[in-house]
Every structure is written in structure tokens, then in C-alpha cells.
Amino acid sequence: MHNLRQYEVPLQRYMAMMDLQERNERLFYKLLIDNVEELLPVVYTPTVGEACQKYGSIFRRPQGLYISLKEKGKILEVLKNWPERNIQVIVVTDGERILGLGDLGCQGMGIPVGKLSLYTALGGLRPSACLPVTIDVGTNNGKLLNDEFYIGLRQRRATGQEYAELLDEFMTAVKKNYGEKVIVQFEDFANHNAFELLAKYSPTHLVFNDDIQGTASVVLAGLLAALKLVGGTLADHTFLFLGAGEAGTGIAELIALEISKQTNAPLEETRKKIWLVDSKGLIVSSRKGSLQHFKKPWAHDHEPIKGLLDAVKAIKPTVLIGSSGVGKTFTKEVVEAMASINEKPLILALSNPTSQSECTAEEAYTWSEGRAIFASGSPFDPVEYNSRVFVPGQANNAYIFPGFGLGLVISGAIRVHDDMLLAASEALAEQVKQENLDKVLIYPPFSNIRKISANIAAKVAAKAYELGLASRLPRPKDLVKYAESCMYSPLYRSYR
Ligand SMILES: NC(=O)C1=CN([C@@H]2O[C@H](COP(=O)(O)OP(=O)(O)OC[C@H]3O[C@@H](n4cnc5c(N)ncnc54)[C@H](OP(=O)(O)O)[C@@H]3O)[C@@H](O)[C@H]2O)C=CC1
Ligand SMILES: CC(=O)C(=O)O
Numbered sequence: 001m002h003n004l005r006q007y008e009v010p011l012q013r014y015m016a017m018m019d020l021q022e023r024n025e026r027l028f029y030k031l032l033i034d035n036v037e038e039l040l041p042v043v044y045t046p047t048v049g050e051a052c053q054k055y056g057s058i059f060r061r062p063q064g065l066y067i068s069l070k071e072k073g074k075i076l077e078v079l080k081n082w083p084e085r086n087i088q089v090i091v092v093t094d095g096e097r098i099l100g101l102g103d104l105g106c107q108g109m110g111i112p113v114g115k116l117s118l119y120t121a122l123g124g125l126r127p128s129a130c131l132p133v134t135i136d137v138g139t140n141n142g143k144l145l146n147d148e149f150y151i152g153l154r155q156r157r158a159t160g161q162e163y164a165e166l167l168d169e170f171m172t173a174v175k176k177n178y179g180e181k182v183i184v185q186f187e188d189f190a191n192h193n194a195f196e197l198l199a200k201y202s203p204t205h206l207v208f209n210d211d212i213q214g215t216a217s218v219v220l221a222g223l224l225a226a227l228k229l230v231g232g233t234l235a236d237h238t239f240l241f242l243g244a245g246e247a248g249t250g251i252a253e254l255i256a257l258e259i260s261k262q263t264n265a266p267l268e269e270t271r272k273k274i275w276l277v278d279s280k281g282l283i284v285s286s287r288k289g290s291l292q293h294f295k296k297p298w299a300h301d302h303e304p305i306k307g308l309l310d311a312v313k314a315i316k317p318t319v320l321i322g323s324s325g326v327g328k329t330f331t332k333e334v335v336e337a338m339a340s341i342n343e344k345p346l347i348l349a350l351s352n353p354t355s356q357s358e359c360t361a362e363e364a365y366t367w368s369e370g371r372a373i374f375a376s377g378s379p380f381d382p383v384e385y386n387s388r389v390f391v392p393g394q395a396n397n398a399y400i401f402p403g404f405g406l407g408l409v410i411s412g413a414i415r416v417h418d419d420m421l422l423a424a425s426e427a428l429a430e431q432v433k434q435e436n437l438d439k440v441l442i443y444p445p446f447s448n449i450r451k452i453s454a455n456i457a458a459k460v461a462a463k464a465y466e467l468g469l470a471s472r473l474p475r476p477k478d479l480v481k482y483a484e485s486c487m488y489s490p491l492y493r494s495y496r
């Protein structure tokens with residue numbers, strides 16, 4: 001840590017950590033686990049975003065498996081080149097929507113590598129059981145195509161049948177090589193592929209889309225915890241999203257599902273308290289004909305509205321969620337409008353990395369005169385306002401996917417079910433203590449994350465057994481203890 005702290009530039013710390021991961025994996029994990037709050041922003045958002053942007057010029061060694069269009073017809077052979085045989089989780093991207101930074105092509109590899117290091121550090125999966133994959137179908141990023149250090153195929157993205165066939169060959173090869181119980185986590189695909197891939201492979205593979213499902217689960221957990229501060233039930237609230245893509249509609253659907261479970265009201269009804277704004281304005285029924293399929297359930301009856309501020313004034317949400325990938329969109333006027341409608345406005349600025357955050361923690365607290373309950377996708381430091389210290393939470397799917405994955409592994413689950421996402425949300429919300437709420441913090445600190453992950457894993461596994469989706473029999477009696485006993489620890493033994 002002393003050596004690492006010598007570097008003042010975050011990207012240099014990132015490179016030092018990647019070198020360490022290569023040189024001494026056990027020490028890398030020991031360091032990451034023991035200093036998780038300090039090092040998460042280095043190996044994960046925001047620094048991993050900059051690393052992906054500059055991946056070609058900082059490249060040392062391949063840290064994961066690249067599968068390119070050129071390998072079509074030979075993907076099984078390529079998979080067999082990976083030295084580890086016993087793989088439990090694959091995080092795969094095609095690099096088209098890396099955080100809120102857009103198409104970074106093959107340089108998106110930083111994301112599967114970073115996510116999998118969290119699977120190990122936060123969720124206790126063995127490093128050797130983790131496989132980062134980047135599917136290289138080209139990039140539409142002209143700057144990268146002209147960059148002499150770009151590491152991927154220099155062509156525009158393959159689409160349509162060519163893309164679908166490559167992905168299908170990959171999914172078939174994965175199941176053939178690693179069996180039915182390998183988790184395939186889709187990460188940072190563009191939404192025009194993400195929803196389809198999830199729908200296509202959910203019935204046949206153990207697939208999980210972190211951006212749609214993991215994000216939904218972490219946000220629902222934050223909302224459940226926040227109810228202890230704002231009062232009422234979920235059904236009493238009105239939700240407005242800026243951004244109606246994977247994250248936005250994924251979260252919206254899980255909130256609607258939870259309200260439906262709590263109130264026995266049909267989903268079509270519970271969706272009506274949830275509104276979304278996309279780049280063209282509020283999603284309303286008059287737009288239905290031209291909306292992408294994942295937006296259609298959210299097209300409610302209302303006159304068209306263009307901007308977010310007008311939408312806030314018209315809808316009067318109690319909860320405002322940013323999932324647009326566009327920074328600075330929660331302006332002073334927007335936050336003030338939220339604060340004029342609500343005693344305690346709940347504001348989540350989920351977009352990553354920090355540069356894309358819809359607003360900063362300081363802006364949220366200052367513009368709401370210290371009344372906002374705020375969390376963000378990338379971390380912000382505590383803020384002092386009017387002699388009070390506010391600790392912003394980090395509403396990031398990193399709270400969910402490591403424990404969720406561990407739960408799937410320890411139960412031998414063969415499919416993911418929405419009820420498992422709800423179970424994960426409840427488990428995370430339960431870990432938010434009064435001392436956190438006293439600081440207006442709606443997520444528990446990351447310093448306890450391994451305990452949190454074990455609890456999430458236990459609830460997810462319990463749900464898998466309940467749903468008949470678990471194949472590891474008999475069911476362990478104490479699932480929390482069992483989860484903890486399965487977790488990889490980078491122990492250093494004393495030989496003296
Ligand atoms: N905190 C967390 O754990 C997570 C955070 N995220 C972050 O969320 C962001 C979005 O990700 P994702 O949902 O996958 O992306 P998508 O591309 O699927 O969705 C983005 C949405 O934002 C809308 N949008 C873009 N620009 C504007 C604008 N200026 N005003 C209003 N709406 C706009 C788009 O509109 P249109 O449809 O009209 O183009 C689209 O509906 C990213 O920054 C990502 O990092 C994602 C997953 C997890
Ligand atoms: C956190 C995450 O998955 C994202 O920003 O895409």
C-alpha cells in the first residue's frame with residue numbers, strides 16, 4: 001500500500017494493481033480485500049473507465065480471452081486455449097457500451113477483468129474459476145479505428161446474422177466446454193443486443209445481465225433501505241428516470257414487480273407509478289409506435305414533455321433516478337424542483353464513471369439544502385453541509401453480482417429467476433444499519449462486503465432451492481455459514 005500510494009495519478013495506481021495481479025495474485029487479492037474502500041475506485045469505476053479508454057497504450061499482457069470474428073467456426077478450440085478448465089463464471093462484453101463512455105471496442109476488456117476481480121475479492125469465487133471474455137466484432141469508434149495502439153479488429157461492427165451467429169457459437173461452446181452451471185454474465189453490451197441476448201439464452205443457460213438485472217437489484221435494495229428514512233411503502237412513491245435503457249427499464253421492472261408482490265396488484269397497474277424520460281422526452285403513449293420494445297410498457301397516458309425539468313414538475317416524483325450515461329443532467333433547477341416537491345427527495349445518479357454522473361454528491365446536498373437522500377454509481381467523498389456530514393452511498397451493481405454469483409454457485413443453480421434478484425435486494429437492504437441511516441446512507445459500507453455477499457448468496461441460494469432450480473443436494477442447513485466456508489481467501493500462512 002505504501003508503494004501504491006506513491007502514485008498520485010489514478011491510472012498509474014490502476015497499472016500498478018494490474019501488474020501486481022499478474023505478478024502475485026494472492027497479494028493482489030489480499031490488498032484489495034483489506035483495503036477495499038480505497039482500492040475499489042482504482043480497479044473499478046471510475047478508474048477502470050479511463051483504463052479502457054487508454055487500454056491499447058497501457059497494454060502489457062492479455063488478461064482475458066479475446067474471441068474475434070476471425071475465429072468464427074473455431075470458438076470451442078479458442079476456449080480450450082485458456083489454461084484453466086474448471087470455470088464457474090464468465091463475464092463477457094462486446095465493448096459497445098462501456099460504462100457511460102460508449103463504444104470502446106476490444107478495449108472494453110478492462111470491464112470483465114475488473115468485474116471478475118470483484119467476484120473474487122467481494123464474493124469469494126476462486127480467481128482460477130473466473131474467465132474474462134471480450135467478443136471482438138469490430139468497433140464503430142472512429143477514433144479507435146485510427147489509433148495506432150488499438151488492440152482490436154480494425155473494422156466497423158458486425159451486426160445482424162453475422163453477430164447473432166458468432167454469439168450463438170460462443171454460447172454453445174461455453175456450455176459444451178464448461179457445462180450447464182457456468183454463469184455467463186453479460187456486461188456492457190449496447191441495449192439493442194443486451195435485451196435480446198438475455199431473453200434468448202435465459203431458458204437454456206445460466207445467464208445474468210448485470211446492467212439490467214444486477215443494477216435493478218442494487219437500486220431496489222437502496223429504495224427498501226431508504227423507506228426507513230422517508231416512510232411509506234414502495235407503492236406510495238412515484239418514480240421518474242432519466243434514461244430508459246438497460247439500467248433504467250431493468251430497475252423500473254424490478255420495482256414494479258416488488259410492488260406487485262407486496263400489494264397483489266397486477267404488473268400493468270404497478271408500472272403506472274413509474275415514468276421514464278429518454279433522449280426524446282417523457283415516454284408517453286402517443287410515442288408507442290416508434291418506441292423500442294423495452295420502453296413500450298412504460299408508455300403511459302400523458303401529454304408529451306420534452307425536458308427533465310418539466311417532467312419533474314408535471315410528474316412530481318418522490319424518487320429521481322439517473323440512468324442516462326450523461327453527466328450534469330441533474331441541474332440545480334432539477335434538484336431544486338425535487339426539493340420543493342419533497343421533504344426528503346431521493347436522488348440516485350447512477351451513471352458511470354464519475355464524469356457521467358448526473359450530478360455530484362455535493363450538488364445534490366447543497367441544492368436540496370441538505371435534504372436529499374443521495375447515492376451514485378461511482379463513489380463520492382462525504383460532504384459537509386451546514387455542519388452536518390452526509391455520506392453518499394454507492395448505488396453500484398458491485399454490491400450484488402459477487403454475492404449473487406456465489407449464491408448460484410453454492411446452490412448449483414441452473415437458471416436465474418427474478419425472485420432471486422428480489423431476494424438479493426432484500427438481503428442487501430437488511431445489511432443497512434441504523435448507524436448508516438443516521439448518516440443518510442442507504443447502502444452498507446463496502447468494508448463489510450464479504451459478510452454482505454455471504455448473506456446475499458445465502459438468500460439467493462435459498463430461493464434457488466425453493467424454486468427447484470438448485471442442483472446441489474442435499475441443501476446445506478445454514479446457508480450463510482456454508483457460503484462463507486466456500487469463499488476463497490488469500491491467506492498467508494505463518495510457518496514459524
Ligand atoms: N450504477 C450502476 O451500477 C450502473 C450504472 N450504469 C450506468 O447507467 C448508464 C446507462 O447505462 P444503460 O442503461 O446500459 O445505457 P443505455 O444506452 O441502454 O440507456 C441510456 C438511456 O439514456 C437515454 N439518454 C441518453 N442521453 C440522454 C439525454 N441527454 N437525456 C435523456 N436521456 C438520455 C437514452 O435515450 P434513447 O433511448 O432515446 O437513446 C437511453 O434511454 C451508464 O452510464 C452506465 O454506466 C449501468 C449499469 C449499472
Ligand atoms: C456499473 C456498471 O455495470 C456500469 O456502469 O455499466
Ligand SMILES: [Mg+2]
Nearest residue numbers: 187188210211
Ligand atoms: Mg456494466
